[in-house]
Amino acid sequence: MNSFFLISIIFWIAAWIINIFIGQSALTKTKMVLPPILFGVSLLLVWEASISAFDVSPVILPAPSLVFVKLISSVPILWVDFVQTFVKGALSGYIFGCSAAFVVALLADRFKFLERGLLPIGTFMAALPIIGTAPILVRWFGFDWESKSAVVTVMVFFPMLINTIQGLQMSDKIHRDLMQTYNATSFQTLIKLRLAAAMPFIFNGLKICSTLALIGAIVAEFFGSPIKGIGFRISTEVGRFALDMVWAEITIAAITGSLFYGGIVLLEKVVTFWHPSQRGRSE
């Protein structure tokens, strides 16, 4: 059998044994970074080796090295696609949808009738395949990034709405009673207490919506797009069986998604530094 393949298997086993040892030892933050890296690297090696060992056609599954080469050589195209899908489509829709949801949640908080109606409706809508509105929105807003932005707006609106409403309900009764003894106006109570107390939930919503935004923008492009965009590129390159380009695009999408999510997590650490989950007190 191919010697490279053998080596990769041995590497996998060795990596796994190392991970078992690390697992049994006292864990530090730096030690914990090693196992997923070892696992990922061994996976890549086995993947690379299997392609050549089993003579897998690149139209089924390209080798990581091929994908890497394609990625490096296609930076201009990848950049154009990234801007089209993420910056123009996903990000704009995300900002617009989350802000709109936040405003509506504040309104619902002020008018309890609205809140009692919106919470069940919002929960219902959040479970629906909103991505299906993509063809309709393409018809209204055209093929370009505006329709993708619209899809993302609708997709993030409802999860953000219910998270914000729940967050605003979160303050403890004792904190609200305290505000009442100070004869604080409801606006003062909102700004000084309830918004701060709502932040963990609001960030939960922002994190969920970050994933939805990117998915929405990419998948909406499957329904129609000008000749650029991550989703567009994936569907056309798949049709041409240029899977190395497809994987390169997917890698870009994956990196974008993780960085976007990671950015929000960092912001969350700063804003909700006081919450037990950020202080490492609870699991």
Next chain:
Amino acid sequence: MTDETVISAKSLDLTFQTDDGPVHALKDVNLDITKGDFISFIGPSGCGKTTFLRVMADLDQPTDGTITINGVSPKAARESRAYGYVFQSAGLYPWRTIGKNIRLPLEIMGISKSEQKERVEKVLKLVELEDFEKKFPWQLSGGMQQRASIARALAFDADILLMDEPFGALDEIVRDYLNEQLLKLWHSTEKTICFVTHSIPEAVYLSTKIVVMSPRPGRIIDIIESDLPDKRPLEIRDTKEFIDIAQRVREGLRAGHSYE
């Protein structure tokens, strides 16, 4: 001590409806509280002591009878910020430092920033937490958090302090220390303090007047005027006079079927 009545309750009733029928949280409560008093309310759960405190604070409304604070309704008193309220748990906002937490009522009342700074320093000194102004609540022990909560209630200089079992969640040693501190505070500020507790020694140690209550319906069984001297070291709890008053409290509780 002047003989001015600051809080006056007449035939106060609070009944609320539940699935199991009406619950008389307070029935026919009559009480006058003089300026500068330290009044303890003691009784088992459901005797109405916390409810009465909350009615004074306009956090709950009575269903019958009258109650006036400084001659006006509880609502008017609350709106004129006549009292400070200390809850069972410190209720400090975890996203604000101790200093900022104490500033909270002052911000709401629109007090100037320089005045705020002054007051925060003053009350932190009173509760001996000067070094913790920049710390966050979760960096302090339970006892220290309660002291901060008391400091916050003192910050806006209300004449009346309403305290609902503030030391209930703390261990006895910390509790003794805080009892001493509270008494010292009361002497130096001359406020009227209404204090809810379910500890007999605490009630007798702190008060000039002890109101014994019993449940079902919530009512006053006995009002005991304490003749203990003003200056009270912790050791006073072993004197005969102290034990006699404690005994009277216990008898009141027994009469109200609190031990059944």
Next chain:
Amino acid sequence: MNKAVLPVITISTFIVLIWYSFSIVLNSSWALDKAERNGQKLSFSELVHDTWSQKKPKLPTPHQVGYEMYKTIFDKKVTSKRSLVYHGWITLSATLAGFMLGTLLGILLALAIVHDKATDLSVMPWIITSQTIPILALAPMIIVVLSSIGFTGLLPKAVISMYLSFFPIVVGMVKGLRSPDLLEIDQMKTWSASRFQILIKLRLPKSIPFLFTSLKLGMAASLVGAIVGELPSGAIAGLGARMLSGSYYGQTIQIWSALFTAAILAASLVGLISIIQAFVFKRMMVVQ
């Protein structure tokens, strides 16, 4: 629950009213153009009537969508290629197949993660990271690759549904299996319980609420996966295919009726899980 009934009905009615007005607005340009070409002038009521009964409206009205759904669900034979029941079943079967597989594999991996430290340390970070990656973007590739090795129809879509439900299930089950606090586990240890007994008697029961939350997320994700999986294969069968072909031929009413059928499907599936959840919670005396 009853306090929500009136607001929900009010808001829903309001939404329907807004919808009808938007139909007038969005469809009016086409109606006015047509009238101009015929040298006619439209009164307001004529305009309203026209905008609410166009064949390819920009925004179909609720009754148009409702009628189309009624027609293609009840009036067509279930085996006909125009029946929404037929298409719904195509999508549903892929959804359910993928969902069940994803749930099974997800639970198995969660068990491995909770009981084996090496698996926990090396795999769990990737599972968590995968939640930030737009996995659905892999759908076209999966479809095409599998069909080139001869797997078409239900299988590729089920594969997509499977990995979409897999990740929420793993995350939720790991959370749930780890939810007992130290006190409860120590108590088990004082009774010399084996790891298996702790699993069966403590961890699994405690993970049930988490499981149900994940099942609902996974089900919704599976359905979306099945729908998106129908797009690359040239839109032959399934609700996603109906939506795509509708958009190719400008049949907006067809798009909307397929979308609404998908929505009803999603709501029913998630609702079914909620009913089962309520029943299980009652039997297990779970207080939420």
